[in-house]
Amino acid sequence: xxxxxxxxxxxxxxxxxxxxxxxxxxxxxxxxxxxxxxxxxxxxxxxxxxxxxxxxxxxxxxxxxxxxxxxxxxxxxxxxxxxxxxxxxxxxxxxxxxxxxxxxxxxxxxxxxxxxxxxxxxxxxxxxxxxxxxxxxxxxxxxxxxxxxxxxxxxxxxxxxxxxxxxxxxxxxxxxxxxxxxxxxxxxxxxxxxxxxxxxxxxxxxxxxxxxxxxxxxxxxxxxxxxxxxxxxxxxxxxxxxxxxxxxxxxxxxxxxxxxxxxxxxxxxxxxxxxxxxxxxxxxxxxxxxxxxxxxxxxxxxxxxxxxxxxxxxxxxxxxxxxxxxxxxxxxxxxxxxxxxxxxxxxxxxxxxxxxxxxxxxxxxxxxxxxxxxxxxxxxx
Numbered sequence: 001x002x003x004x005x006x007x008x009x010x011x012x013x014x015x016x017x018x019x020x021x022x023x024x025x026x027x028x029x030x031x032x033x034x035x036x037x038x039x040x041x042x043x044x045x046x047x048x049x050x051x052x053x054x055x056x057x058x059x060x061x062x063x064x065x066x067x068x069x070x071x072x073x074x075x076x077x078x079x080x081x082x083x084x085x086x087x088x089x090x091x092x093x094x095x096x097x098x099x100x101x102x103x104x105x106x107x108x109x110x111x112x113x114x115x116x117x118x119x120x121x122x123x124x125x126x127x128x129x130x131x132x133x134x135x136x137x138x139x140x141x142x143x144x145x146x147x148x149x150x151x152x153x154x155x156x157x158x159x160x161x162x163x164x165x166x167x168x169x170x171x172x173x174x175x176x177x178x179x180x181x182x183x184x185x186x187x188x189x190x191x192x193x194x195x196x197x198x199x200x201x202x203x204x205x206x207x208x209x210x211x212x213x214x215x216x217x218x219x220x221x222x223x224x225x226x227x228x229x230x231x232x233x234x235x236x237x238x239x240x241x242x243x244x245x246x247x248x249x250x251x252x253x254x255x256x257x258x259x260x261x262x263x264x265x266x267x268x269x270x271x272x273x274x275x276x277x278x279x280x281x282x283x284x285x286x287x288x289x290x291x292x293x294x295x296x297x298x299x300x301x302x303x304x305x306x307x308x309x310x311x312x313x314x315x316x317x318x319x320x321x322x323x324x325x326x327x328x329x330x331x332x333x334x335x336x337x338x339x340x341x342x343x344x345x346x347x348x349x350x351x352x353x354x355x356x357x358x359x360x361x362x363x364x365x366x367x368x369x370x371x372x373x374x375x376x377x378x379x380x381x
Contacts, residue, residue, distance in 0.1 A: 033298040058378025066361040159300035161346035202227035239317035277315030322356020346374035
């Protein structure tokens with residue numbers, strides 16, 4: 001049995017995302033501390049029943065040291081100007097997300113919102129039709145959020161403004177089809193997609209989530225490219241799009257606290273036909289935590305470590321800050337939200353080691369660290 005066929009058989013058993021069968025807005029998903037409008041605008045239609053319209057209008061400011069070539073020391077920008085239209089009941093459901101956005105991530109150059117949509121997922125970054133013949137089973141097709149990782153794509157969805165170092169190894173939006181099933185404490189999903197938005201449908205991914213009790217949830221996620229893809233773009237890195245990804249994610253809540261540790265491993269096999277001369281991997285761990293001071297104010301934090309294998313000499317791909325490099329990060333994010341309005345600050349630090357010249361921070365790529373302060377404010381309506 002080939003390794004790729006073995007992977008395909010293994011992930012048939014795993015899934016992360018449960019079907020969304022609630023009778024109120026459920027997308028986009030949000031880990032908190034931010035919360036959407038609890039009483040959104042809705043109207044009744046035929047044949048879709050009640051349709052909800054919500055949105056996010058947010059802006060940010062950034063100050064950083066050691067910006068990459070072409071990046072800036074400080075800037076202001078739109079982080080979200082998006083509308084979400086959906087229905088969440090009945091046998092035929094849909095979700096449409098439209099607008100502009102930016103997707104800041106630790107340790108990478110900031111891309112402004114007026115360029116992000118064109119270089120990534122367009123002005124309709126997510127949207128799908130879902131068939132839900134029963135309360136426990138559904139199939140959805142379109143532009144779907146990834147099953148991988150503990151963080152979502154857009155700023156307002158996460159504990160921190162920036163996504164983390166582990167997120168940089170994962171895909172974010174897939175075009176494809178996904179089946180979901182839930183029974184008691186178990187939820188399962190299996191997806192066939194184009195991986196890192198490549199337009200080549202050769203990725204299989206899945207996840208399994210088990211609710212231990214009201215305070216504890218564990219998820220296992222696995223997936224990968226079952227073929228090979230030579231196509232590359234800004235959002236389709238050659239190495240990562242030909243990789244396999246594995247996550248183990250745990251969530252624990254206790255009173256005002258939420259803890260979310262997770263482990264990640266990725267592997268890029270050797271494939272000379274598409275220019276990967278030697279295999280390489282990453283291995284990482286992260287811990288996110290949030291404390292709700294009161295109903296309006298919270299403090300979130302994230303700590304990460306990630307390492308990579310390979311060397312320039314053996315022709316391995318660069319998966320981090322040069323072949324064989326490592327990095328760790330710390331992020332702290334206090335957040336205040338009053339009704340639909342919020343403001344928050346993101347203070348982060350990334351330190352890289354064993355870097356390859358030209359592949360780290362600063363205009364020449366030779367600085368080993370980067371500090372950032374993000375401010376974000378806006379309305380979730």
